[in-house]
Amino acid sequence: MRATEYRISSTAFEAEAYRAHRGEDAVWPPAERAYGGASEADEKRRRAAALGLAVARLIVPVALLLVLLWAAYLYADALLPLNGWPVPIRNAGLALSDLVLPGAWYCIHLTNRRYGPGYSFAQLLAAMVISLAVILVNPASIDQWVITMPAITGRTVLSFGAALLAANFVGITFFDAARGPRWWTAPLAASFTASLVFSAIYYPAAFAGVDERWTDSAVVHFVVFFGMSVLLLIPYWLLRPAMRPINGMNGF
Numbered sequence: 001m002r003a004t005e006y007r008i009s010s011t012a013f014e015a016e017a018y019r020a021h022r023g024e025d026a027v028w029p030p031a032e033r034a035y036g037g038a039s040e041a042d043e044k045r046r047r048a049a050a051l052g053l054a055v056a057r058l059i060v061p062v063a064l065l066l067v068l069l070w071a072a073y074l075y076a077d078a079l080l081p082l083n084g085w086p087v088p089i090r091n092a093g094l095a096l097s098d099l100v101l102p103g104a105w106y107c108i109h110l111t112n113r114r115y116g117p118g119y120s121f122a123q124l125l126a127a128m129v130i131s132l133a134v135i136l137v138n139p140a141s142i143d144q145w146v147i148t149m150p151a152i153t154g155r156t157v158l159s160f161g162a163a164l165l166a167a168n169f170v171g172i173t174f175f176d177a178a179r180g181p182r183w184w185t186a187p188l189a190a191s192f193t194a195s196l197v198f199s200a201i202y203y204p205a206a207f208a209g210v211d212e213r214w215t216d217s218a219v220v221h222f223v224v225f226f227g228m229s230v231l232l233l234i235p236y237w238l239l240r241p242a243m244r245p246i247n248g249m250n251g252f
Contacts, residue, residue: 092220163202191229
């Protein structure tokens with residue numbers, strides 16, 4: 001009786017083990033190894049599908065980043081009322097754009113958390129390329145969209161673009177390196193480095209030789225950027241359940 005039960009249980013185990021495999025595992029040799037591998041047409045379809053999926057995933061992140069970057073640009077002249085604050089802060093030229101810009105860091109952080117650094121780099125480059133195309137293709141049409149454009153020099157725009165790219169490339173790298181069980185380490189490390197690199201590049205590049213107080217302005221803006229980044233940890237924490245990593249990455 002026991003031998004019969006053992007044979008039955010052994011057969012059941014083998015059936016369960018077989019069902020654990022996919023149907024294509026029973027084919028030998030596998031399709032990718034048979035007759036020289038998958039066909040060229042299949043490979044092209046696979047690559048096209050992967051590219052289409054990547055583009056679809058980036059539509060919303062790129063659109064959101066564009067909104068934040070253009071808001072930062074359009075509000076560059078909207079100075080904050082700082083009467084009664086210390087002189088270095090009043091002379092730093094803080095504007096609404098300085099409160100919006102750290103939101104761009106966090107838009108990129110969320111993409112990095114969800115899809116990984118490759119998608120974050122693509123998001124940043126796509127937003128920058130689209131913005132540059134809008135500016136270069138027909139600059140006169142921008143005046144029809146926006147009633148009041150900020151008075152910003154070409155040197156300032158170029159400095160902003162270079163600082164934004166460098167700061168977020170470093171920030172994306174730091175975010176990916178700082179992933180871990182403490183949910184706040186990655187966004188905080190990335191925001192700190194992005195704020196520091198942006199301030200260290202933008203202000204000397206844009207104002208050295210023109211404004212004698214650019215060093216004070218750089219320090220004040222770095223403190224504001226990082227302070228806003230700390231506050232933005234709250235919405236980041238709230239959005240974490242909806243932005244879980246899809247490619248593993250230790251679940252962080």
